[in-house]
Amino acid sequence: MQVLSATRVTPRMLRVTLGGADMAGFPEGSDGSHIKVFLPLAGQDRPVLPTLGPKGPVWPPRDQRPITRTYTVRRHHAGRGELEIDFVLHDDAGPASSWAAAAKPGNFIGLAGPAGPDRVIRDADWHVMAGDMSALPAIAAALESLPAAARGHAFIEVPDAGERQRIDTASQVTIHWLHRDEAGNDRADLLEQAVRAMPWPDGTLSATIAGESGAVVAIRDYLRRERGLDRNAIYAVPYWKASLTEEGYHEERHRIMDTMD
Structure with missing residues (x-):
């Protein structure tokens, strides 16, 4: 793939x-x-991409192996043959953030996918969504996919009011922006407490939870153990963990996913 624009x-x-x-x-x-x-x-x-062999991907030698990161399709324009990916730009920029910040038309990047389960049960009576900036593209895409009759609450944690962005959804889901600079930047339970404070609705519920590991696990435990929500009604994926790179968090993330009941 080649970069067409960066905005x-x-x-x-x-x-x-x-x-x-x-x-x-x-x-x-x-x-x-x-x-x-x-x-x-x-x-x-351009990256040196793996090839597909009879037993799966065949990777290039380690000194040529590309840097690999997991991201979310923000929007796919099939008719135009275009794909949008949103990158969070960090102060302590990692490889992906640094690449995105310097991206110019014509730059090359490799891509594999898409994959993953459905993020929402579209015909549920109510929806609850929660995530930080890393989950914002997935939550926004989920909101934009819901029908006009869909109801619920979406809690999105951002550093400050300047990070709020337009989300075009036809649904009746209420979007709540949680600003870390107002709540205290060292507070780790902002999303969890917002979900706990939500009035519990009647009917079927679909939950979409993503972002930092501790917050995702805490919210999922609340929904499963205290609210009795069926595991099949919950999409909960820890994208990252404070102080760990994606490589460092890879095994722990899979361990967390395997132990979620």
């Missing part, structure tokens, strides 16, 4: 639009799905 959505969120001949056949209805992006190493103009 600031908010001060800390950059939207990169990708295109290219390899977009042909990318599945429609993939907004909000997980993808793997492959970034070039220093000195490369």
